[in-house]
Amino acid sequence: MSPTPPPRPTPPDPPAHGSCELADVRIDGYSLEIxxxxxxxxxxxxxxxxxxxxxxxxxxxxxxxxxxxxxxxxxxxxxxxxxxxxxxxxxxxxxxxxxxxxxxxxxxxxxxxxxxxxxxxxxxxxxxxxxxxxxxxxxxxxxxxxxxxxxxxxxxxxxxxxxxxxIHHGADDGGLAGGVQLLPAELRQAGGAMLAIDIGGTNVRCGIVRFGPGGHDARVTAREKWRHADEEGEADLVEGIVGLLRQLMAGADEEGLALLPVLAVGCPGVVMPDGSIDRGAQNLPSDWRQASFHLPRRLQENIPEIGGAATRVVMHNDAVVQGLSELPFTQDVRQWAVLTIGTGLGNASFSNRSGAGHGAS
Missing domain, CATH: 3.30.420 (Nucleotidyltransferase; domain 5)
Incomplete structure (x- = not known):
């Protein structure tokens, strides 16, 4: 009889949804409505x-x-x-x-x-x-x-x-690559590959992001894009996202690529710690703006496992995530910000942790 394989270690929990305290940077504000x-x-x-x-x-x-x-x-x-x-x-x-x-x-x-x-x-x-x-x-x-x-x-x-x-990354990649910074330091330490989702008012992008030890050199190596705004009526956006993710997971299986059991999501609006969306999602389907809608739960229900381990979801504002893709290139300044010019105008401001930005002009 073959020996029973040891249980997979449970990965550490990602930060809370919408957290403004990340390992390497503090989010000072986002989705300001002035x-x-x-x-x-x-x-x-x-x-x-x-x-x-x-x-x-x-x-x-x-x-x-x-x-x-x-x-x-x-x-x-x-x-x-x-x-x-x-x-x-x-x-x-x-x-x-x-x-x-x-x-x-x-x-x-x-x-x-x-x-x-x-x-x-x-x-x-x-x-x-x-x-x-x-x-x-x-x-x-x-x-x-x-x-x-x-x-x-x-x-x-x-x-x-x-x-x-x-920003350094292309428009289709920044909102995916930045998801690496939402992971806890333990998951970023050895490097690896993960699934990321970037939801906009016109397009949704899903991709596989590979990154080196510590989360460095994040790059999108596979990507699927869907222009949901062109659909007649209100498209089932969750169903479409799940379909894109399954295509990417099938490709990773064929390649023999192990994916971390985490989904990093960038989504318009103010993201609350419980994963609900408070405001700023006016360009998304109407049911997304209802109090009962919960995107992380819907994703976990449809993608319960990745690589045999329970799926965990971490979600933040899409402008924040796109800005986080620039973190490796902002170490010469203390405080910086991002503007994302798309269907709407997203905004977020950041302060690098101690040690970053010393000597910046």
Whole structure:
């Protein structure tokens, strides 16, 4: 008779959902909702806001003669098409896009100024910009123009000293790779591979993240993406996520890759310690905003085991998780923040633990 294999050791519990005290960094604040006379200031600097600005400039051009961008509505134009127009040279269409970019950068600089006045952002030395917008030519131009605006003499000293730069990971990877930082130090110590989920108002991404000892060199080695916003009616988002995870698990089995029995989830909204979502999930299906909805429990019910061990889920705000992917690159500053420009504008601010940021400017 074959000897009975020893029981698998029970992995340590991940931090509480939405925890602001992680092993290497403290989350000073996230999902801030700052208002002015126009409403929430963050609504002025999202991809949705850029499309609205573009539509407004096109309407002005049409009143003066004709719309140089043609018949396609602004919200239906692809990023590739807008990038092509923006780089097409000295044309009326390119100038129209440039005017929208310029006004957007004004608004983004204004939003940053308002955030920097919040107590949780005071002392921030660097802002990293994530989200799908920074992947486009128009997004990169807008970020550069915003950085230049913050350097002008009429800005407060804190804004003039601020560094503004894109995150290192691509838009499809940052919200997955950052999930490694949600694991307890014991699970990160030896390195390994894990499943991560990044839920947005338009897309959901699931991936396998491999990382080295201590959680270093996190990289997404397999990824599945679903544009749930294109589904007719309200898609069953949990069912879709579970389907993507099962595809990834099957691929890992074929490869002989052992996965940690943990799911790291980034989700819009304020994530409570019990795993419920308080506010900020307005772009997700309506049932997600009900008090009875509990995403970690739903995931555990559908994926009860990974590699023969009970599945554990740790969830945090999606902007926080995307920001955490930048942690290895922010060790030269003490305080930093992330803005994620997507369907909405996500925000989070961080303080590195003792020993990080010494000598930072």
């Amino acid at each position: 208002e002015d006379e126009e409403g929430l200031v963050g609504d002025q600097a999202s991809q949705t806001a850029f499309r609205e600005l573009l539509a407004d400039w096109r309407a002005r051009m049409e009143r003066a003669g004709r719309d140089p961008l043609g018949p396609t509505p602004s919200e239906e134009m692809s990023k590739a098409e807008l990038d092509r127009i923006a780089t097409s040279g000295d044309t009326e269409a390119a100038r129209t896009v440039a005017l929208a970019i310029d006004e957007f950068s004004q608004r983004l600089a204004y939003v940053i100024g308002r955030l920097m006045r919040h107590p949780s952002w005071q002392g921030v030395q660097r802002i990293v910009v994530g989200g799908g917008f920074k992947e486009s030519v128009i997004g990169r131009i807008a970020i550069r123009q915003t950085a230049a605006r913050l350097q002008t003499e009429n800005q407060p000293e804190a804004l003039r000293a601020l560094q503004l730069q894109p």
